[in-house]
Amino acid sequence: MQFRLGLCAFVGLLLGSSSFAQAPGNGSEKVVALAQAAEAVTVERRDVYNMTPAQGQLLLTWGKMRANLVPSDDPGTPQVNCPKPGAPLSSSSSSGTGSGSGSSSGSGTSISYGLDIEFRLHAVNGFDGFNGERVPYTSASFDRAVEPLVQSNRNILAGKSLEDARRWLIDHTDLDESQTTEITDALWKDRIVNAAPADRRAIYQSMGRSMSFDDQIRFISKLGGAMNSNYDDSRADQAIDANSVAQCDSILAGLASGTPTGVCRDIAICQATILYHMGNKDNVYASSYPVPGNYHVTLMVTDPNNRNRVHKISYNRVSTESNLQGSAALSHDESPDVGTMIRVWRPTERADGTIEGQFAGVLPTEIGLLLEEETSPNPRDVTGGGRFDPFTTRSYSVMHMGGHYGPASGRIFAAKLSNGDVVYGAGVSARWGSAPTGTDGVYNGIDNQGHVGLAYAHRDSTVRFVGADGTVSTEEWNLNTIYLSVHQRVGVPLRVSEHWTLTPYSDFHLEVAAINGGNADESGSWTGDGNIAVNVGGEAVYRTDDAYFRLHGHTQLTLGLTDIRGLLGSTVGVYTNYTELGVEGAYDVTPDVRLNAALLCAFREYGDTCSIGGGTTYTDGPNSHSFNLGVITPVTEAQQPWMPGGSRTSLQIGYEYQRQLNESLLLGAGINYTQSLEDQNFMVNSGLALHWY
Known part of the structure; x- marks a missing residue:
C-alpha cells in the first residue's frame, strides 16, 4: 500500500524550523543509522537522497514508508530529494512482519513494534469443504x-x-x-x-498392453499386499543400518519360496518397477515421510488418462485424489504423514536393467508450510524466502495473532488442514543483518540478512482404517511438533549504472522438526524430520522514478540418495530440487495508478509449471485497491497433481483492499479465486487482517 502523507511538503515546511535543526556530529553516519532503523520500521522502501539526520528523524516520526536513506555528499546541506509519489518499490527480505510498525525514538535510536490479527479461509469446490x-x-x-x-x-x-x-x-x-x-x-x-528374472520384463510389458490403467492399479495393489504378507521384520529391525538393497526379483522370489523379503521402501520401488515396465514412465513416484516413531515409503501414481487424479498406494491400500492439488494432494491417510516434508523418489533404470528409487525432490507438507509461516518475519511470502517452490500454495485455513518488537516477533495460531486435522500452537522468530545503502560506486557492501524461528504445534488427527471386510474404524491421534528453522541470505548488489543493479546471491535454509505422539500406544514415540537446501541465483533490477523491471532466477540444491532402498549404504549426492526463472515489471501511469505484469516458471524433475499475469494498484486517499488476473499451467507432458501449481491449467483472479483507518491502524482484506479451465474444480482463498503499529 502506498501512503500519501505529503512527506516532502511536510519536511519542506519544517526545514527552517529551529526545532528540527541538524544534530551535531557526522551527518552521514547518523543518516546511515537512521536508514537501518527506518528499513526495519516501515511498510514501503524508497530511495531518499540528501537527507540530513534531523530530516531522517522526521521521516521516522511522521512517515509510513520504508526509506532507504542515502547520505548526502555534504551532510550539512539542508536539501531533500524526496521520492516521486508512486515510485516502484524495491524488494527487501528484511521487511519485518509485513505489517506496519510504530517507533519509539530517543537518543537517535528507534525500535519498531506492532500487532497483527489475521484470519484466512481456504476452500475447494465450495465452502462446504471448509471442515476438511x-x-x-x-x-x-x-x-x-x-x-x-x-x-x-x-x-x-x-x-x-x-x-x-x-x-x-x-x-x-x-x-x-x-x-x-x-x-x-x-x-x-x-x-x-x-518366472526367471530375465523373462519378467516381457511379462510386465505384456500386462501393460492387455490391462487398462485401472486394472494395473488394482493388480499392483494386490501384489503389494502379498509382498507385505512376506515382510522382512529382521530387515526392519536394523532401521538405518539396513544399508543393503532388496531387489524386486528377490522380493518376487521370496513370494515363491516363502522367504520374508523386503520392507516398505523395497516393496514400493518393486511396485514402481513393475508399473514402469508396464509403460508408466513419467507418472510413477515413491514418497517417503515420517510416521509416529518411524518412516514410511508409499507409491504415488498419476492417471495418464486424467492427470488431475493420483492414486496413493501403501502396500495394498489405495486412496484416489482428484480434487486437491499441491501439498494437499500429497497428504496420506493410510500411515498418515506427520512431518514437515515429503521426499519424492523416481524409479530410474540403471545400466544393468534394474530399477532404483532415485531422489527427485522434496516438498513441504501442509503442517510444514504452516510452521514456516508462523516462524517467518515475512509471513506473506508463501515461498518462505525461497525455501519452497514459487508455486507453493497454502491449502489450509488459519487464524493467528501476533506482534513484533524490534527484530523479534511472535504469534499464536490455530489452523485447519485440508484433511480436517486441527493444529494450534505458537511461534517466535528473530531477524538480523543489514543491506548496503551507499550509491557511490559499483560495490557498496554485502547484503547480509537472515532469521531464526522456533515453534511448537499440537495436532489433533482422526485417522481412518479400513479392514479386510471393508469395515471402517477411526482412531484419535495426538501429535506434538517442535520446529526450528534458520535462513541466511548473502548477496552482493552491484550498481552498474544509475538505473541498473545486478545482485548475485545465495540463500541457506535449514529446518529441523521433532514429532512426538500418535495413537494411545504411541504417545511416547518420537521421530524426526528436516531438510537442508541452498539457493544459488541472481537478479537484475532496473529502476527509475516511475518504472521498475526485474529479471531473476535461482536453483535450489539439496541432498538426496541415489537409491532410497539402501539408506546409508546409498551414495549421498547434491540434487536440484527446482529451478526458478522469472521477469516482472511495474509502471506508474499516474501518481495513484500502477500497472504490473509478471512471467514466472519453475522447472523440476517431475514436471514444470509457468504462470503469466498482470494487474493494477489504485490508491485513493487512505484506500488502496489491487486487482490481478493470471493463468497458471503445467508446460510439460510430465505433470502431477501433487506438484506445486498442480496439474490443471487454471485462471486466477484476485482483489486486495487496504484502508488506513488512522495513523496507526491498517485494515486489509482480500480474495483470490482459482478456476480450472479443464473442469469444474475451483479454489477460493480469502482473508481479513488488522495491523496496528
Missing part, C-alpha cells in the same frame, strides 16, 4: 479361493495363453465367469512370481 475431508481408501487382495487352484494346476497351465488358461480353469474347476477378473490377476501373479 479425508480421502477414503480401499484394500485389495487376491481371491483366496482362486489362488490355490492356479497354483495346484500350474503345470497344466504352463505354456497356455492367458485366455486359454483362464478358460481351462473355468471349465475344469468350480470357478465361473463372474470370477474372470480374480482369475486373471491370480494368473498374472503366478507367472511373474515363478
